[in-house]
Amino acid sequence: MLFWLRNYRRELLSGDLTAGIIVVLMLVPQGMAYALVAGLPPVAGLYASILPALTYALFGSSMVQSVGPMAITSLMTATSLASLAPAGSALYSAMAAQMALIAGVVLLLCGIFRLGFLSNFLSRPVMSGFTCGAAIIIAVSQLKTLLGGSLSSFNLPGASIGAGSLLLLWLARNHLPALLKRLGLPAKGADILSKLAPALTLLLAILVIVKMGWLGQVALVGPIPAGLPGLGIALSLEQLRSLLLPALLIGFMIFLSGQSAAVTLAQKRNERINTDQELLGLGAANLASAVSGGFPVTGSISRSAVNQAAGANTPLATLVTAGLLAIILCVPTGWLALLPLPALAATIIIAVLGMLDFDTPRLALRHDRGDALAWLATLAGVLLLGVEEGVVLGLILSLGTVIARASRPHIAILGRLPGTEHFRNVERYPVETLPHLLMLRIDAGLFFGNAEVITGQIMHAVQPATRQVLLVMSAVNQIDTTGLYALVELNRNLARQGIQLHMSEVKGQVMDRLQHSSLLLQNLSGKVFLSTAAAFSELFDSAMHAPDSRRAAD
């Protein structure tokens, strides 16, 4: 904790200061916008960006992570609370905080019990499909606000502000960096400056509204209470109960999003992320959000990337950002009240459109059709069934894919490359085989997902002339209890037909376990050979002289 502070060097300071200032300019509109996505008053988004960020700086393991409101968790907060509390009510805000509380506690517990491996539960295509679905839902939900805000269903000044902001932001995202570079800015500076487009667009929108005399015609954010949030949380056991399941799902997505952002940036910086430490950091951040008027928060890849690009070296940058944000809330906040909702909607839409990812499904389509299908199914699930259901569906699809793949394991019948001690697939190489000896290389670990399929394939490969089966175990990285039983059963069934079972090239870690449980080795009808070559030469002789003890299958 705070190990970065103990080794802080003075030359890191300027980078941290610059990054802290730039991120706060990005965070003010983004925090307010994501609070709106979550169905909360805009100020909640600012609250959720102060204490949680500070807490993460204390407990998290990433040097440049920016923790605060994020698109997906905000959307999940909104969809979970939609049926539980009236939008905009005090109950709604209280339950949003409780949701952060539960998610925080669960994340802390997972961290304490070192369940960091949970971050490996969703495949990248499934996560991509989920993100695309969430982005589309958020973008569509903002269309009404974009076209006139909440004053009436459609009004020309509001729609002009919305459409104008959208156009500006779109141009900024796609052409501003190139333009700035042509004007002589270094590439990195141009990229960072273009990230401030939302803040500048919002200021411009305020100017236009005041100049055109549209005040009262365009929906505005409205009064923002000045001062820091009070600490505390309203608790109701009944409400906590009803929030348990959605909070678990949000907690899962908080971890996946935060962890993935932290890892992506750490790889670029050649640093390592401690997954269990991340759970603690994100858990503590959500507890902090819960008690300071916030809602579920996580690491934002877009803000964190800007933080890092702007020069952040340590979490001090985050402390600067949080400090500036606190100052903004403590000085008069009247100017924030003028922010037009249609322009905020435009920033949300541009932000989430940036989350759309079609590269992953395109690559998956070429590399692994099952992954492409999983992407499509998750996307469709989020859009048709709902966001929470989408997470569960994604989990099922990710894990289901593992078992589905395992149920088509690859097994090669081997022969000897003439004159060598190499044994290769009979279908790919001109190799020598012995009629009495069936050599099979199992190209998969034996576990419950494939154990029965593999032993079935082995039995199927047995020929009438077979007297010896040799399993080449060089690619078998693990054998679980189900796999062990399947091998014991295979040994018994082969013995019943008068066929001996041998193994070769069993890996050290696999052999250790087989020796410890001893069931298979005690009953094995054949031998365990160190190398396939040794097995081949010994079995060459024995196969030639073995009595024909095979019975017909009856």
Add this chain to the structure above:
Amino acid sequence: MLFWLRNYRRELLSGDLTAGIIVVLMLVPQGMAYALVAGLPPVAGLYASILPALTYALFGSSMVQSVGPMAITSLMTATSLASLAPAGSALYSAMAAQMALIAGVVLLLCGIFRLGFLSNFLSRPVMSGFTCGAAIIIAVSQLKTLLGGSLSSFNLPGASIGAGSLLLLWLARNHLPALLKRLGLPAKGADILSKLAPALTLLLAILVIVKMGWLGQVALVGPIPAGLPGLGIALSLEQLRSLLLPALLIGFMIFLSGQSAAVTLAQKRNERINTDQELLGLGAANLASAVSGGFPVTGSISRSAVNQAAGANTPLATLVTAGLLAIILCVPTGWLALLPLPALAATIIIAVLGMLDFDTPRLALRHDRGDALAWLATLAGVLLLGVEEGVVLGLILSLGTVIARASRPHIAILGRLPGTEHFRNVERYPVETLPHLLMLRIDAGLFFGNAEVITGQIMHAVQPATRQVLLVMSAVNQIDTTGLYALVELNRNLARQGIQLHMSEVKGQVMDRLQHSSLLLQNLSGKVFLSTAAAFSELFDSAMHAPDSRRAAD
């Protein structure tokens, strides 16, 4: 379908006839008892043993499977319906049939879409823990009936019948086969005869009740309507809706139980089970149960084993059993009414105690501690949370174990065994290494569950002197889209440090995919070598002469 009938040979007939007769003697008490477990009138258990068995004989793929009521699915029927309909009501029976209907439709759909791999979703330890939990729940639920039936909470005649039957059945199970063998019977015959102990015990119990004048004092099964069940089913969309989720879980267990029984017997007979065909057979059987006054059914390993041991060669044995059962229902059924409930409870308790399995956890404890924990957690989950919850927990534990294991992949740093072309783990063998060349053997397929962990381990293994990383891919059986992205990222991060990435011994099926998606191969900073030896000799030279382009990690 019915392919066994087209090739029927006369010499198979006597075995099929004998088995058919023996199984019906076992089925009458068992069917009625499991109907009681399901909370249904005893006759429903007989109905569920006629048409479903015939239907399975038409569509299933096992030659000796006995389809009908089974302990676990009966328990699940009871726990699912407990909160939905009053026990013993017509609604309860109707909903039990609807549950079989939904499960049947789902199983049929799974069969049509060839989802047979679903049978690989639970590990053996999890299935064992689930079965033990279900057995304990069933045994406990029968204690009240055993000690006096439903006439009053406790009555001496009832308790005597119950306790006496329990003792007899226990003795029969543990000592009868040995006794019969000592009396000169062949082992197989002794085993089969001892399976008829429940039927004989029930007859004896009736005799005792009549002789002792206990009629009216011991709870009896009561009138059994004579005749075959009418065909038809009462349908309500609302009821079907409320049954959907539990029926899905029951359908899953129907498939797991039936498939596992079919496979166990097929292995002994050296036959193959077609998993998708099993789904169709079990699905059709449940539809048949639904329309003939039954409830969810599946293959019973205990009855099927007796069927096979008694000489069944083909599903004709099942046709004989079903025919005899139909005859029993069509002749006067008054004698069935006299069956005492405490004795039936005793048969249930003895049957489910036979399902307790402590060998699996004991072996798991020695072979794989995680599997032993999963057994215990599933058992505890079933007992503490409930049966349906136990299935879901088992699923989570099975699949979670896969990811948890994947998150601790094995990676070996390799060196050359002096004077050979063999490369082995530096920690286990005295090998030669090159300071500039890091050779790593990845002992796992690369997929979303381990991709990030593996690339993290590789980055961690890089030393300051490292200029070349060679990944030995002989044990990498698959690379999914997430794994592909991780390798691309690894290649980029290594290149940023001036380190080249090479691969060797990439398997055929993996290489095909990498070539098809091309992303990695296009950008790979190094080469793909056929063998590690070729890589070693080429990189030996290049590493010696490469310019020092490595930057310090900044």
